[in-house]
Amino acid sequence: MFFKKKKQTEDPKEVPISNSLEKNTKHLKQLFSFGLNKDFSVREITARYSNKKINLFFYSSIVNSTKIHEGIIRPLLEAQGDDLTTIITLENIKESKDFGEVVDDINSGNIVLFLEDSNKAFSVNVADFQHRGIEKPENENAVKAPKEAFTESLYVNISLIRKRFHDKQLIAEAKPVGARSKLDVTVMYIKDVVNNEVLENVRERLDNLTIDNVRNIESLEQYIEDRPYSIVSSLLYTERPDRAASYLEDGYIVLLMENSSACLILPVTFWSFFHSEEDRYLRFLFGNFSRLIRFLAFLISLLISAVYVSVTNYHNEMIPPDLLLAIVSARERVPFPVVFEIMLMEVSFELIREAGLRIPNPLGPTIGIVGALIIGQAAVEANIVSPIVVIIVALSGLSSFAVANISMNYTIRLTRFIFIFSAAFFGMLTLTGAFLLWVMYLASLRSFGVPFLAPLSPNFQSNRDTIFRKMIKNEYFRPGQLKPKDMRKKG
Amino acid sequence: MMRKLLMFTVLLVPLAGCYDQTEVEQQSYVIAIGLDKTDDEGTFRITFQAANPEVGSTLSSGGSQEEPRETVTLEGNDLIAAKDTANSVMTKQIALDHTKVVVVSEELARSGEFLRIIQAATRTTELRRSVQIIVSKENASDFLKNNQPLLETRPHKYYQYMLTRATQTGIIPESEIHRFFQITEGDADAFLAIYATTEQTEPKETGNEDQYIAGEIPVEGGNPTQFMGSAVFVEGKMIDILSGQETRVANILDDTMDMEALYSTFPDPKDKRYRIATNFSKDRPTDVKIEYHKNQPTKINVTIPFTIEVVGVPSLVDYSKNKENRKLLEAYIPKLAEEQANNLVKKTQEQYKTDIFYWSLYIRKYFTSIDEYEKADWNNKIYPNAEINVDYKLKQLYFGKMIDDSNLGEVRD
Structure with a gap:
């Protein structure tokens, strides 16, 4: 109205x-x-x-x-x-x-x-908007990878992509968005590869936006996504131009905007969140080793606290007697139930993370000291938590950092709490149930029409670049779940 | 409607939630259970030995003065029901999840009442099937009280190490409760349980390294508890005790037993004053072949491939380089082993009327139904009349690192 x-x-x-x-x-x-x-x-x-x-x-x-x-x-x-x-x-x-x-x-x-x-x-x-220069990526670090990152200027960003992919079919289409302050959203794709349906879908969503102002990519993500309440994101946010370029080549669509030092890639699958561009730059074995570690970290981060809760509360016959007695002797002086103990530590870990993120730079070191002291030592010595819980929570926290993507990171952290609660109800029974439901939910998701767990399930012709990747020489296809116009990449 | 139904199901979860939940520290972990006979039939003396978690843990400092174990004996009719009675003394809920051994007094085992009380173990989910049965010469409660390990003060560690190692050397059998039920309910074969005691009896004088039963071993120092030999159970009732040597032979003849290499000595064929020390290892499976004849004696052929490493020849006779001596030894060792085995087989055939080697497994294929098999009667008809041929096959004989022994003449020069 x-x-x-x-x-x-x-x-x-x-x-x-x-x-x-x-x-x-x-x-x-x-x-x-x-x-x-x-x-x-x-x-x-x-x-x-x-x-x-x-x-x-x-x-x-x-x-x-x-x-x-x-x-x-x-x-x-x-x-x-x-x-x-x-x-x-x-x-x-x-x-x-x-x-x-x-x-x-x-x-x-x-x-x-x-x-x-x-x-x-x-x-x-004669426009001359001020912006930062091209700097190193801040959040997606890599050892063996180009060090350029996107910056807050659309032209610079497009130039960074074009620099990596020389093709006349690489289109940078501008779509004005916003009623009051009009800003262009640049939709980049390779014309003879991209799937037209997905492209049309994106255009439509951009056209249908009726708001005064979309300032940057970060807020655009929330305007065009399918399920705003979902626990997983349906667009991939990256600050690496090399990553954007490689996705473009595979038939994905990249969205860029003035004022954002990152781009959005769509449609995405679970694997895009799980992968890092460095996996492809490292040799076959090295890259896959790093993926294996990351997958372990993913599972540990999701499940270890919940498994600890369920095993200690319901299935103590699963613990070797030495460990069991060690846990018992540590817990004898702890006044809280295991669930509460775990929650206490998980929440304080989240606190440290949040505070560490918001704290002004000069005060940064204090967080480390306070955090390490409170969690590592004082809490144990005061018998508020048992040392094993500190190990568990530290492990799950550490592992969550290995899942680098920020959207996936939040997904995991939120899911972890769901799992802890479910483990507290009936132990492994409910934990398995919750895990199953969670995987089913992932399988039911779609990002711009592409199933979230593809090409694993449902199956599509592709390079099978899921948990592990193939030898780079043996990668013949583009991801089939995107239904690209040109399926073969090689040969 | 859907929404209401969903709400309803979701609310059901917390309603039923946390059933079965127990915090780890609210339980007492019983490591050993002792079972004794009382004068009343149907009543037993039950002993629980629980581990004190605070002992041996580096995490806490408070418990170092406490005892590493708490042992409580009480009378009761049932193993599981007695747990609650025990709580009149013990502070926490008693958990049998981590129980390692069930100690049965010889008296109870021989009375045949043992099967009645241990039956509960098959019903409950608490007691593991891998719990080992130990038959103690004295009362089980005394055994548990007197057993004071010096190094592994934490009881679970003691039983874990003690039983694993003693089983590997073959001087005691593996006597898992699961095997006990398997054999007892299979209505064939006899079950061997670990035999142990804390009471030193008169030491046997003329014993070689494994010709003892527990209590007879002349040991000085260490824990008074001795594990050696086995108790023979036929149909759930103990009938005899086997020495360590016989147990070893039984372990070798039984392919379901896991046994590694064992050290053993043989009399020196050239010089009867000394014995040759060897390392006996059976790294290939025992081969049992049974020819079943309905009205004739069944033929059982057992082949045991083994390897001998000579580790010591105190008589200093040259067995390694002297070809004749070597040949002699190669023929002598299997012969001696076969003799031991035949003695034991004969004993089982005549005295027990059933085998202790679980050989009934190999005859089952001749029968099409359980009824038919049970009618054939392994225990009383087939086995005692069977023609049994045990064949030890020496695969390798070697002489350790050094071929030559020191020359006594030169040394004493």
Whole structure:
């Protein structure tokens, strides 16, 4: 209702450009609150080639002033010629006929020229938004891998991808998103590989967004995903251009936006979260070893606390007598039940993690000291928890760091609590039940129409790049679950 | 409706939740159970020996002055029901999950009442089937009280090491409760249980390394408990005791027993004053072939492939380089072993009327139904009349690291 109302009111931007420069200038100044808006600049020039007045409009904060001076103002004042396009030396000049376009242009860093006695406006791109340089990846570290990461500039990011994949079929399609502040979402794909259905699906979702503003990729993810309440994410967030490029090559779609130092890859499967790009750069054995370790870490992180709870509470015959007696002697002075003990430690571990993330850098070391002291020693000495629980929780916490992807990391951490609770009810029986349900849930998921556990289940023709990967020379296919137009990668 | 149903099922879980849940520290872990006879029939003296978790644990400091075990004896009619009575003394719920041994007094075992009380073990899920049965010469409660291991103060560790090692050397059999029921209910064969005691009887004077039964071994120092030999159970009732040597032979003849190499001595064929020390190892399975004839004696051929490593020749006779001597030894050792085996087989045939080697396994294939098999009667008809031929096959004879012995003449020069 609210949106409808907004649309019906007369939009001052829809007004067509008139022939009178004075009128146009006045209208534009009003639109941009000239005077009040400090960096909105208007420059009046009398062009030498026509002896007519020309007004220039731009935001001084987001344009390159040297470029304006050298490419526009100076030629206008000095050069002679027949027509504006021959005078201005910059790359391209766009003509517009209504104020809507003009306003968008100015907002996105163009300079707009209004000529006397003309109902056309000319806009030249001189945008110069400030952004960080290209730096090393902060979250997806790798030893044997390129060290470039995306940065908060769309052009730089596209350039980083194009640098890695030279193909005329690599398309960077722009889709404007947002009603008030319009920003382009760049959809990148390889035209003769990508599955059109998925692409159409993405386009549709982007078109259907009815919001004022999507600031970056991170919030876009939540606007276009299928199941916002789901425990697993259906888009892969990565800051590595090499990763994006390799996914593109396989027929995936990459979404980029200004202001985000990462991209979104879709559709994804469980395996994309589980893999790291370094697995492919390492040799066959090394890469698979690292995957094996990560898979173990994944299982340990998910299950070890829950298994401890169920085994100590219900199945103590499973524990070797030495360990059992050690646990008993440690627990004799602990006042809480095992479940509570585990929860206490898990929660304090989460606290340390959260606090460590939010704490200002100079205070960082304190977290380590406080955390290690409280959890490692004091709690044990005060008989609040038993040392074995500290080992269990530390192991599960450590393992969760091995699952590098942030979405999967949260999934695991949340699931772990579900498993602990289920283990507390009937031991292994309920834990197995909960695990089964969880796997069934994963199997039921779809990301943009692609089953989440594919190509393992359901089965698709592919490289079987699931837990382990093949020799790189033996990888013939693109992932079949995407139904790419070009299935063969090699041979 | 669906939603309500879902809610209902979800709510059912916490309603039933935590049934069966017990925290580990709220249980007392019984490592050994002792069973004795009382004067009343149907009543038994039951002993529980529980481990103290605080002893031997580096995690806690408080329990170091406490006893490593708590032993409680009480009278009761049933093994499982007695647990609750024991709680009048013991503080925690008694768990039999980690029980390692059941000690039965010889008196109870011989009376035949043992089967009545141990029957409970098949019903309960608590007692493992791998619990070993030990027959003690004295009362089981005394055995458990007197058994004071010096090094492995924690009881579970003591039984674990003691039984594993003694079984490997073959001086005691493997006597899992599961095997006990298998053999007893199979209505054929006899079951061998571990024989042990803490009471030193008159030491046997003329014993070689394994010709003892527990209590007879002249040992100085260490724990008074001796494990040696086995108790023979026929149909759940103990009838005899076998010495360590006989137990070893039984273990060798029985392919279901796991036995590694064992050290054993033989009289020196060249010099009867000394004995040759050897390492006997049976690394290939015993081969038992049975030819069943309905009205004739059944033929049982047993082949035992084995290897001998001579580790000591105190007589200093040259067996290694002298070809004749070597030949003599090669023929002598199997002969001696066969003699031992035949003696034991004869004893079982005549005295027990059944075998202690679980050989009935090999005859079962001749019968199409259990009825038919039971009618044929292994215990009384087939086995006692069978023609049994035990054949020890020496596969290898070697002489250790050094072929030559020291020359006594030169040394004493």
